[in-house]
Amino acid sequence: MSVRTRFAPSPTGYLHIGGARTALFNWLYARKHGGRFILRIEDTDRERSTTESVNVILEAMVWLGLDYDEGPIYQSERFPRYREVIQQLLDEGKAYHCYCTKEELDEMRQSQMTRKEKPRYDGRCRHRQEPREGVNPVVRFKNPTDGTVVVEDLVRGRVVFQNQELDDLIIARSDGTPTYNLTVVVDDLDMKMTHVIRGDDHLNNTPRQINIMRALGGEPPAYAHVPMILGEDGARLSKRHGAVSVLEYRDQGYLPEALLNYLVRLGWAHGDQEVFTIDEMIEWFDIKDVNKSASTFNPAKLLWLNHHYIMHSDPLHVAHYLRWHLGELGVDPENGGPDPVEVVKAQRERCKTLREMAENSLFFYRDFDHYDEKAAKKNLKLAALEPLRKLYQQFQAIETWQPDALHQVVQETAESLDMKLGKVAQPLRVALSGCAVSPPIDVTLHLLGRDKVLERLAFAIEYIEKNSDSP
RNA sequence: GUCCCCAUCGUCUAGUCGGCCUAGGACACAGCCCUUUCAAGGCUGCGACACGGGUUCGAAUCCCGUUGGGGACGCCA
Numbered sequence: 001m002s003v004r005t006r007f008a009p010s011p012t013g014y015l016h017i018g019g020a021r022t023a024l025f026n027w028l029y030a031r032k033h034g035g036r037f038i039l040r041i042e043d044t045d046r047e048r049s050t051t052e053s054v055n056v057i058l059e060a061m062v063w064l065g066l067d068y069d070e071g072p073i074y075q076s077e078r079f080p081r082y083r084e085v086i087q088q089l090l091d092e093g094k095a096y097h098c099y100c101t102k103e104e105l106d107e108m109r110q111s112q113m114t115r116k117e118k119p120r121y122d123g124r125c126r127h128r129q130e131p132r133e134g135v136n137p138v139v140r141f142k143n144p145t146d147g148t149v150v151v152e153d154l155v156r157g158r159v160v161f162q163n164q165e166l167d168d169l170i171i172a173r174s175d176g177t178p179t180y181n182l183t184v185v186v187d188d189l190d191m192k193m194t195h196v197i198r199g200d201d202h203l204n205n206t207p208r209q210i211n212i213m214r215a216l217g218g219e220p221p222a223y224a225h226v227p228m229i230l231g232e233d234g235a236r237l238s239k240r241h242g243a244v245s246v247l248e249y250r251d252q253g254y255l256p257e258a259l260l261n262y263l264v265r266l267g268w269a270h271g272d273q274e275v276f277t278i279d280e281m282i283e284w285f286d287i288k289d290v291n292k293s294a295s296t297f298n299p300a301k302l303l304w305l306n307h308h309y310i311m312h313s314d315p316l317h318v319a320h321y322l323r324w325h326l327g328e329l330g331v332d333p334e335n336g337g338p339d340p341v342e343v344v345k346a347q348r349e350r351c352k353t354l355r356e357m358a359e360n361s362l363f364f365y366r367d368f369d370h371y372d373e374k375a376a377k378k379n380l381k382l383a384a385l386e387p388l389r390k391l392y393q394q395f396q397a398i399e400t401w402q403p404d405a406l407h408q409v410v411q412e413t414a415e416s417l418d419m420k421l422g423k424v425a426q427p428l429r430v431a432l433s434g435c436a437v438s439p440p441i442d443v444t445l446h447l448l449g450r451d452k453v454l455e456r457l458a459f460a461i462e463y464i465e466k467n468s469d470s471p
Numbered sequence: 472g473u474c475c476c477c478a479u480c481g482u483c484u485a486g487u488c489g490g491c492c493u494a495g496g497a498c499a500c501a502g503c504c505c506u507u508u509c510a511a512g513g514c515u516g517c518g519a520c521a522c523g524g525g526u527u528c529g530a531a532u533c534c535c536g537u538u539g540g541g542g543a544c545g546c547c548a
Contacts, residue, residue: 010547010548012547044548098546109544112472113472117473119472165544172546203475204474225476227476230541268484269485272484291484292477296481297483303498349510349512350509351510426508436508439509
């Protein structure tokens with residue numbers, strides 16, 4: 001039987017880090033086994049589901065490169081099918097109408113809590129014959145009252161649940177719409193899923209779902225419950241831990257492969273290897289090797305991986321993303337300035353994100369409106385006047401505008417003035433970039449081009465002359 | 472509270488059937504080297520088997536308990 005996995009988010013917000021990892025694991029497993037990966041949108045809760053969220057999730061999937069073979073399948077379009085199944089269960093006596101009011105249920109739970117019991121529906125409507133006036137009933141599944149349900153989980157191992165612990169869950173709301181535990185079962189069966197890989201938080205739902213599947217005469221798929229991702233305080237990862245949305249990471253300048261690489265190593269390892277190409281992940285990933293324990297999201301390591309990918313990927317590839325970020329900052333490299341590929345080569349060691357690279361490379365594409373205060377104070381002072389003037393002349397005269405030759409000019413200028421190289425290069429750097437940090441000075445000169453260099457040097461010389469009170 | 476799950480450096484983890492573990496790697500952190508800025512790079516250091524009982528010639532690895540953490544207990548998914 002060929003492998004079929006799915007990612008089934010509910011569109012009530014963005015695609016978050018945890019969801020992305022679940023999607024990745026499902027995707028990897030399907031790809032590894034030559035199976036199919038299905039995207040299903042669980043939008044049965046029409047109150048909370050939005051098309052906006054659907055779009056954001058789809059956008060994130062595309063950005064991550066997690067392509068799906070089927071879908072997106074919308075549960076909201078399958079209501080007739082769910083209704084049919086609910087009716088079938090009703091007809092077969094495997095489900096029943098419940099007329100309990102919310103107040104009644106609240107009261108029941110309250111008293112169970114005070115008796116230190118697990119709050120659960122006591123099945124009081126199981127044998128009700130007559131409808132109750134003025135109450136639209138929900139439909140409840142008649143869960144077995146004794147025996148056990150065994151989940152042979154691919155990551156947890158064998159987990160046994162007592163049916164006594166389970167109650168008769170609602171499978172249709174009073175307005176007739178189906179609930180999660182019903183739709184997920186119907187779909188996993190209808191769509192012939194072979195492996196359900198999902199978050200740990202669903203482990204407790206699994207025995208209920210298996211019971212419904214059996215009532216429907218279906219065979220449950222293999223389950224794999226992957227551990228949760230926690231925030232640095234040990235609580236479940238959420239917004240208050242900082243960025244949790246996949247698209248937020250895109251916007252902050254992360255490469256999708258870096259995020260994927262980080263995520264695959266959360267709860268899974270292949271010896272001591274830290275960096276994986278997608279092909280390596282597909283080759284070595286196995287759901288059976290996933291850890292049981294929850295892991296803490298570590299932004300610093302993600303950042304390191306991102307930087308690693310920026311430094312070691314093909315500059316052409318990285319430049320593609322840099323262009324996007326430059327665009328976000330209102331710069332179109334097509335309108336002049338250095339080729340972004342060259343900027344990547346010049347900047348990659350010192351920029352951990354593409355956003356940072358774009359910001360720190362802005363001076364190549366447009367004039368800055370002021371110097372960094374500290375940098376100017378330290379470097380653009382009287383002592384820099386002579387070297388800068390001399391450099392101006394040299395740059396005017398030089399024939400080949402290439403890094404080697406430019407480096408030589410700076411070097412010789414320093415020597416001729418009997419100054420250390422830094423004393424010449426650093427003021428020059430501030431004059432050109434506006435701040436104290438830039439790529440090596442020869443590379444910066446080369447990328448900026450002679451015209452801009454002369455223009456900014458002239459401006460800096462003038463600036464020093466005007467502010468020459470300080471020694 | 473009840474049920475379920477989990478437990479190796481601060482973090483992610485390696486740890487094949489218990490002996491090769493005086494517990495390895497990576498991130499972070501500290502120091503040194505390199506250096507025209509910032510980086511990158513190189514080297515060194517810091518640092519863990521939660522605790523208590525067993526089983527065994529021998530346990531991070533198996534069993535039990537304790538403690539700690541997480542999850543579930545919705546007409547949410």
